[in-house]
Amino acid sequence: MRALPILALVVSPLVANPAWAVLQGVPSRDPDGLRxxxxxxxxxxxELCSGVVIGVDVVLTAAHCMTDRAAYRVTALNRAFKPQRFNVTALAAHPTFVPGTTPRTQPGIDLAVVKLDRPLGVDFLPLDPRQAGRIDVGDQVTIAGFGVLSEKARSTARTLRHTRLVSLGPVQVANRVQIVADGSKLAETTGAGxxxxxxxxxxxAESSDGYQLYGITSWSSGALRTRTRSACGGLTAVTPLADHLGWIASSMRSLDAANGVWTGGQPPSSSRR
Structure with a gap:
């Protein structure tokens, strides 16, 4: 694979922003699938982000998604793909996370666990982070999210989409992330991401038994060879979970014990959308 030249360019001045939809992704329509x-x-x-269910009323996401002084709401899709809305009552950001930095310059771990105001219900399937595997170079992975199809198409947000990418390996930028990209483009020209x-x-990771959780999307960049500056369609940076399982488990316990107390980041405002 041509992973090494690409990873060497990750530290060059590419446009890189928080990973705000799955470019060239396909809508998830299976009622027993990713929804x-x-x-x-x-x-x-x-502000819009995505997350993954890891408990009956707990969601794992990126810490930089939860730094505004604001109220937060989680939207999940039932079997008919109708939105079900839940308020966030508490959160725990990774203790090394430094507010005020961009995801690409973040020296800490870009992870947060959030507590919902009530259980999601039997219609939803938590993914167990304790089974998180490690991503090797060349591994095929699936990413999923609710973002836009392109930076200029903001009306395309809030649809769940997914796509397949390939792992190019770990890289140290400000913190250590795993880089994944379109397997046919390898981030040289605009592709999926x-x-x-x-x-x-x-x-x-997708298998006949379902999905295994590997990591959380942190930021993305544009393609290496493009005339248009973009933060989409090139490299996707992933915070792997395998090294942070202890913190995730302890945070879930702390949020249960907090019983609705805001335990990390900015406190929520009293307003609700």
Missing amino acids: RSVVSIESSTG ACRGDSGGPIL
């Missing part, structure tokens, strides 16, 4: 485990997260300021709205969405 059971992937949700959207929207703030009262209008994360875009606006996908931050916090899951990176998954």
